[in-house]
Amino acid sequence: NAGVMQNPRHLVRRRGQEARLRCSPMKGHSHVYWYRQLPEEGLKFMVYLQKENIIDESGMPKERFSAEFPKEGPSILRIQQVVRGDSAAYFCASSPGTDYEQYFGPGTRLTVT
Amino acid sequence: KQEVTQIPAALSVPEGENLVLNCSFTDSAIYNLQWFRQDPGKGLTSLLLIQSSQREQTSGRLNASLDKSSGRSTLYIAASQPGDSATYLCARQNTNAGKSTFGDGTTLTVKP
Numbered sequence: 001n002a003g004v005m006q007n008p009r010h011l012v013r014r015r016g017q018e019a020r021l022r023c024s025p026m027k028g029h030s031h032v033y034w035y036r037q038l039p040e041e042g043l044k045f046m047v048y049l050q051k052e053n054i055i056d057e058s059g060m061p062k063e064r065f066s067a068e069f070p071k072e073g074p075s076i077l078r079i080q081q082v083v084r085g086d087s088a089a090y091f092c093a094s095s096p097g098t099d100y101e102q103y104f105g106p107g108t109r110l111t112v113t
Numbered sequence: 114k115q116e117v118t119q120i121p122a123a124l125s126v127p128e129g130e131n132l133v134l135n136c137s138f139t140d141s142a143i144y145n146l147q148w149f150r151q152d153p154g155k156g157l158t159s160l161l162l163i164q165s166s167q168r169e170q171t172s173g174r175l176n177a178s179l180d181k182s183s184g185r186s187t188l189y190i191a192a193s194q195p196g197d198s199a200t201y202l203c204a205r206q207n208t209n210a211g212k213s214t215f216g217d218g219t220t221l222t223v224k225p
Contacts, residue, residue: 033212035215041217042202043204045213045214056211056212095211098211099144099208103159104149104156106155107156109154
């Protein structure tokens with residue numbers, strides 16, 4: 001059983017471009033969580049999704065950020081019109097349900113130039 | 114607000130020393146408490162997971178305890194080695210909420 005997969009591992013975007021980060025959960029996991037780690041800071045929760053539903057987006061910035069977890073395929077975190085402050089490591093985690101351990105992916109490191 | 118605090122923010126010890134990292138949290142509605150290791154520029158390595166019904170977990174030189182009543186968890190590292198140098202994060206997962214809340218971490222340096 002492969003672990004949580006994230007791609008790309010490293011992503012460079014110029015200011016104003018769009019960034020798309022992908023997360024494939026572990027097999028059998030229908031719950032996905034996205035976290036962001038800004039430089040020299042801890043991980044902060046962004047959004048919690050189940051298949052085709054956003055359950056909790058209390059940590060998502062109000063503008064430019066969106067997330068989806070379609071019925072088929074990976075979860076996508078989309079950042080439109082990126083700015084330098086979006087440079088961070090973005091981690092996703094998956095679990096089979098709410099009261100289960102989360103398993104973390106290796107992260108995507110976004111650099112905005 | 115559910116917060117997780119880790120003290121100290123940084124710790125430097127000589128090789129061979131036993132050490133304790135602290136994690137405190139508000140709100141006792143905790144499902145589990147997990148300790149991670151993060152090397153610079155890398156992902157998270159899960160070290161120990163303590164369910165709310167448990168009091169401690171051990172793996173090799175590591176021992177983690179959980180005291181829900183006082184809102185504290187400790188990670189004990191025995192006979193520290195330079196390879197233990199990393200940032201250690203604790204994270205609490207709340208019951209019925211799914212998401213985890215992380216502390217800002219303790220950066221450990223073990224000097225040879």
